[in-house]
Amino acid sequence: MADVSQQSGDLSAHPDVSEMRARYARMLDGPQAVAVDGLVVLAGLYLAISGWVVHFNTTSAELTACNLIVGIAIALLGVGLTLAPARMRTLTWAAVVAGIWLIVSPWVATAGHHASAGMIWNNVITGVISCLLALIAARMIQGAAEHSVDGARRRSPRTR
Template sequence: MADVSHQRADITSHPDVTEMRDRYDRVLGGRDVPLVDGPVFLTGLYCAISPWVVHFNSTQPALTTVNLIVGISVGLLGLGFTVMPARMYGLSWGMCVMGVWLVIAPWVVSSGGGPDKGIIISNAIIGGLTCLLGLLCLGVAMKSKRESHT
């Protein structure tokens, strides 16, 4: 076997460490990607599959369609926030609108005798979380815009 050292190298002594840190900061734009973009994507994913999780896909087809479309939209916004943050964070207000729509949608589009308690709770939680994450994304967008002007 080759004589291989198993000591961990300290990256602070690397000759390009400052360039790597600058590039990392430029790519992320000073943002905490996992703390904002990840939950947005996961909220959209859950919203899209919630009709099958809460089991209202056969009893409320209109609400199933609403949750599927809004969930895919929120998930795509989450991916857009990760890929093109400078362009996409301006659309954060749309998440707030979608969150409010998710909260009121069970009463607006429900067929039959109205929504049951599980549907209301699920959509209220998803809608509230979507609105909260939209406000958080708006805060991040305003913070980064403020920092770019200084």
Template sequence: MSYPQQSGMGAHPDVAEMRERLERTAASGPAIAVEGAILLAGVYAAISPWVVHFSGTPFITVNNLIVGLTVGLIGLCMTLVPERMLRLAWVVAPLGVWLIISPWVVTATHSARAGIIANNVAVGAVTAALGLAAMGLTIGVARRGPQ
């Protein structure tokens, strides 16, 4: 008797179990709350230059806009197709760390105002914590196994 050979990761027996576990995690209440909060943190980071008035600092304005849109897009995709995007939750935490350090890195003279620094540290800390929470949800389900 001859069986057709399958190649690649799609043929691995654990792939179906892993997908099912990620889908179960993505459908949980805490995951939905974290995904929504990531989306809101990204939107706020993107609009914060106009909320906090980053006038006279175009580089940090562009930085926050790009990073905020990226985080918001990841959050939106996590809410729309969580079974595919939950694996990208690890990207959110480093983006949060970047938001924290960016006022000193992006401004050439390291002359960011206190309001810009406070804003970026706060939104960056929240974003990094939400990224870690999203990663923790996936890892926690993987350790507990099927229920």
């Protein structure tokens, strides 16, 4: 049986130090990551109902349908980021692409008729916000992954 009664102030030789560092990093990244993911969900939900909020659902059914579909997709990406951030790392770039699409969609989806200023501003602002939130989420996921890998690599007994 191992002697666990020794009192040592140095935990660097502890076999679970890398796992403890990874848990600590996840705990530190938790509230900020949940806030960003929640904002992604809210941006997606707003986009889904924006045709009715800005009142262009009757004048531009194409843009309303586009915003509904893309908004639901962004909201689902936000939920996925909350539930499985490591698996969703590459899909954050899909939210960036969706945000870019939102910026150009008033001119593409309404090619047959003129887009109103409300349609344009709604999609441009929501698209920029979606892009920024997706980039922030991607950076947070990448930073957490790098932090946990670097911490494990620095403290690994094999690399000493």
